[in-house]
Amino acid sequence: MPDNAATTATSALTSRVRTHLCRIAGQATPITYQALAKALDLTPPNTIHQVTVALEYLMAEDAAAGRPLIAALVVSKARGGLPAPGFFNTAQRLGRFGGDPSGPGAPAFYAAEFDAAVAFWRAAAEATETDDVA
Template sequence: MSMRISRQHWQGLLGELEAARQQRHLVTYRALIERLQLPTPAMQTLVAALEHLAALDARAEQPLRSALVISQGASRLPRPGFFQCAERLGCFSGAPDGVAAASWHSAEVVRVFEHNYPEAP
């Protein structure tokens, strides 16, 4: 199933992730959904948008900005689907819920914080 996000929500997502990057903060899926006021099915729309952004970042050989989005749970990691997406893009290899995933995510977040992304069109 294909999800679409409005241009306004897409620009909002990019803005929220840039603000998080500049402040060196992570943001939860729930917080993004609330801030962007995404319509139902909000989580599926957000995940599809984050996967699309990850593909754009990977194609541009940039750190994955979607790494800044994490679950509210104790793990403070993205959902397993993030790691599966990163693996499909050739950025990560391993189990989506193990020590390797946590270690790779931590390093990717540092790379995102340190990278200057070009302005969105």
């Protein structure tokens, strides 16, 4: 049986991650896992792991809702502008990516998903801001 405190903490972090990524989607510039952890003031240990777990939850939510993957806004500093392999593995598990996570199709899939995520989440953030002003 899952630990309720851990589930609650993951849910809270997932919400914070989505909120932050929605806020920066309009910049159309990816953020690194490390920068995201720092922006959220996460404390060690395992800050990157905390971020990746939250991103995987967001990917599942987005895939279930038919939305672009907001997690595409997050990249690995060590992978030349691509997300970590876990992004591709999760996208594969969710039926969104059919290639090899380290193969030649991964960058093209990522680029398309990034562009779709920026467009969708930028519009969503602008709609929210308009609703807040109205």
